[in-house]
Amino acid sequence: MFAAPGRAREHYGALHGALQTLSRPDFEERCSARDHAFRDQGITFSFSGEERPFPLDLVPRVLGGDEWKTIEAGVRQRVRTLEAFLADVYGPGEILGAGVVPRTLVMTSSHYHRSVWGVTSRNGVRVHVAGIDLVRGADGRFRVLEDNLRTPSGVSYVVENRTAMTHVFPELFASHRVRQVSDYPARLLEALRVSAPAVGEPTIVVLTPGVHNAAYFEHSFLARRMGVELVEGRDLVCHGNSVFMRTTAGERRVDVVYRRIDDDFLDPLQFRPDSTLGCPGIVNAARAGNVTIANAAGNGVADDKAIYPFVPAMMRFYLGEEPILPNVDTFRLENPDERAWALERLDRLVFKPVDGSGGYGIVIGPQASEPVLEELRHKIVADPRGWIAQEPVALSTSPTYTGDGMRARHVDLRPFAVNDGNDVWVLPGGLTRVALPAGSLIVNSSQGGGSKDTWVLADESDRSGARGGFGTDADPAESRPRSVVAAAAARPPTDAPQATQASQQ
């Protein structure tokens, strides 16, 4: 939020001013209004077996129009690339033939499924929804931390956070023109509709594992806002290579399944045979072209963390473009030299399992104990394909209301993109996740993370549009207007007042 102690950055000015006028009891009162509303609406998640209101921090995060232009273009470019990669590895395999991405790496990915080779939807889309996790590092640039192309979650909180903020803090919106996020379900519905197998009015459903799933609220939210049925695996039945749902008036044909079940559980005939959550036969129905599975099965190969280092090369290969949003420096432990180098620096790097999600299994070297690092060493030696190492990113921080008042906490950003085959639309905003414990870098809500409403300012965006966007064929840093580069260089590494204390170590 701050350019220097006590001096707010330009696009935070109005917000900073408004927050200055609030007393602490007043702020506390807004917090309790928020918890009350979330509890009544059932916007909760289970944390260690207890249902808690979803933790929304009431200080919004503001993204200036210029910042957002970069993110939007970068996410769009990323999704187009990964879409092309999936079409390629489940098709001709040109990138493998060209040696740009090693064939063994793709074939050994636990999420590469031969059984869906050649299965595609009518408009060719596999990544209907993507969530691209971004972090802002010490140089002020946003970088891609990881891609989520399977069943990225969190978008319902983006919409509900905004609704809650307008109820709790209406006066903040009076001084800002914030771009709206509420049309996400309509965009998703349209993208699902155009991917349906047959022309005509398709029947679309959302497939959930059930009420006990941590993201059930979101599944129900999306079904409700799209006006479609929310089905469980037991509601579906396949015969004649078509999918039907059981209704009170008999079986009804289903054309598009927006599934929120992992590949493993989707179809016991193809994947885990003990799964009772999915629908036996659905993959064959998709292969026969009678149903569209969204997101497509097998997408996990493209967000495998061992594939991640190759995404910039893919961009050059498929699009002939340089990445607008760079990767975080990543070491492939499969490579003997890099592995030896990384094993000597266990206490200085971040280690991630390649097929994990939700923050599980990540070891942050500088914060880990000796036994944990020793165990990690054994795991890496036993399964080098299963791990990557990254330089720790000094995640930016943002002022967050804690029990002790406003404190700097680390944040990331997950923008959501919807691909309808013609265009990749990026929801203006996205989910800002915040690590609530002091010093923590893990922002996942399953691990004690919270969230912030994320504002993309409308008027700023218009102005930067007039100035001209960033080129996509050259390093964006070089094509930035000089003044922006200067501002970025002058800016301290974080947008928080206590920049030095909040750094990683």
Place this chain on the structure above:
Amino acid sequence: MLSRIAESLYWVGRYCERAEDTARLLDVYYHLLLEERGIDEVAASRGILEVMGVDLEQLPDEPDATTVTDLLAWDPSSTGSIASSLRGAWENARGAREAISSEMWETLNSTYRAIAPGSVRASGPAQHRFFAWVRDRAATLAGLADSTLSRDDGWHFLALGRSVERADMTTRLLSAHCGESLGPSRWTTLLRSCSAYEAYLRTYHRAVDASSAVEFLVLDRMFPRSVFHALSAAETCLVELDPRASRASNHGEARRLLGRKCSELAYLRVDDMLADLGREVESLQSTCARVHTAVADRYFPEAYTIEWSV
């Protein structure tokens, strides 16, 4: 609509109605104990627990007012308690959130949270407020359903559940009054526990006796909690759910049972009914149970689970 959702909505209707009726019953019972000094508390408590289907074998020898409110209001493990009914409604609604309006869900969710395990139990004079609160919440839910739901299949399943439960509860209350010769005050109590006393007075303009009380609670065509009215409402829902006209009687088992019972009640003399009230009430109870089974068989087929051997 999805069979699973239809079943959930049916149960939301049933459980909400059950919670409301139980609250009304307990409120009347509670005031009866306070007002009528000479009443045998143990017998009255035993009676009310029996009506609500509590297993008497499991009870302490001398159940009293505390036993009754524990078992029928608060105990989440006792089927038929207000707490377990509201939990049932909440659980079913949670799996069918996209099929009901957000207003309904929020009301049900906040109601459930207020009585969920760990919340403060009302006692003493607060009990009356608690029972009134349950009725208020139930009325709010019914009103929201009425004003926010489309009259589609979902609505008809909700209303069907409500009507079947209402008929069932009214006959249950009646069954407690069979086989005894009761004073007018007990018939008044019965009417009050169905919120029927004032409506009765406006209709009959005279003191309560067995004949007119039974007539009003079972046969009245205008009072919405009478058995006849509830069963007719249930039949209407089934007609709406399957509007195909048929020249012969091929309407499905549930509709046949309901239609037959309604016709029977429509032409039944109250004296004939009183002559063997026990048998009539039993027959009504059995109709409710059979209608439920028939509806479940037709609309809520159990999804078969496939077991795989590898």
